[in-house]
Amino acid sequence: MDVKFHWNKAYENSTTEKLGWYEDYPGPSLQLIKKCHFDKDATLLNVGVGESTLIDELLKSGYTNIIGSDISSIALKKIKQRTGLLGHDVKWIIDDLTNSKKLIDLPQVDLWHDRAVLHFFTEKKDQEAYFDLLDELVKTKGYVIIAAFNKNGAIKCSGLPVFRYNKEMLEKRLGNDFQCLDSFDFAYTMPGGDKRPYIYTLFQRIG
Numbered sequence: 001m002d003v004k005f006h007w008n009k010a011y012e013n014s015t016t017e018k019l020g021w022y023e024d025y026p027g028p029s030l031q032l033i034k035k036c037h038f039d040k041d042a043t044l045l046n047v048g049v050g051e052s053t054l055i056d057e058l059l060k061s062g063y064t065n066i067i068g069s070d071i072s073s074i075a076l077k078k079i080k081q082r083t084g085l086l087g088h089d090v091k092w093i094i095d096d097l098t099n100s101k102k103l104i105d106l107p108q109v110d111l112w113h114d115r116a117v118l119h120f121f122t123e124k125k126d127q128e129a130y131f132d133l134l135d136e137l138v139k140t141k142g143y144v145i146i147a148a149f150n151k152n153g154a155i156k157c158s159g160l161p162v163f164r165y166n167k168e169m170l171e172k173r174l175g176n177d178f179q180c181l182d183s184f185d186f187a188y189t190m191p192g193g194d195k196r197p198y199i200y201t202l203f204q205r206i207g
């Protein structure tokens with residue numbers, strides 16, 4: 001399966017609001033970001049950003065150092081258009097989290113935010129590449145927010161199989177350098193009305 005092709009098609013074939021993962025307001029992510037008490041110039045990296053409205057909310061809150069990255073050039077083109085002039089200040093990066101060529105060269109960040117991306121990596125080598133990249137990129141005292149389908153979640157998303165998580169699995173993957181500060185289950189309602197149970201986690205790098 002050509003991952004880039006799959007995601008470009010998904011974004012080409014749908015309006016933003018009809019995407020099966022669309023959030024009008026990214027409440028659970030913002031709730032966790034609030035707990036981090038970031039300065040306005042903190043580096044906030046949203047991996048697999050898609051067309052997420054989290055970027056709009058971060059811009060509205062006055063954050064000046066936002067990075068949005070995705071494997072899909074179509075998603076980035078659409079989110080750039082939507083965020084308009086404000087979005088000019090966002091650094092947009094096309095890259096593959098399982099084989100990074102660009103993110104890997106960035107200076108370390110204060111926040112790694114992932115909603116609905118990690119669970120698509122079903123193969124061990126892709127999961128390892130993802131966590132190695134995260135490990136390289138997050139500063140000491142920096143934060144990690146991961147929201148993934150939980151153990152009661154669907155077994156597919158966007159037609160692709162997913163690997164589901166609970167808090168303990170994420171703690172194990174991140175290891176002793178990261179401390180879990182918060183976690184909760186959250187039932188996301190899709191545009192069509194179906195529910196998708198997620199686990200949201202907030203970690204801080206302590207080592």
Ligand SMILES: C[S@@+](CC[C@H](N)C(=O)[O-])C[C@H]1O[C@@H](n2cnc3c(N)ncnc32)[C@H](O)[C@@H]1O
Pocket residue numbers: 003007021022023047048049050051052053069070071072075095096097098114115116117120157158
């Ligand atoms: C379900 S969408 C979630 C989008 C966004 N995080 C949100 O909450 O609206 C999954 C996103 O992960 C991106 N993605 C999938 N595989 C990727 C990879 N290997 N590297 C980077 N991004 C990837 C897709 O292009 C898509 O935008």
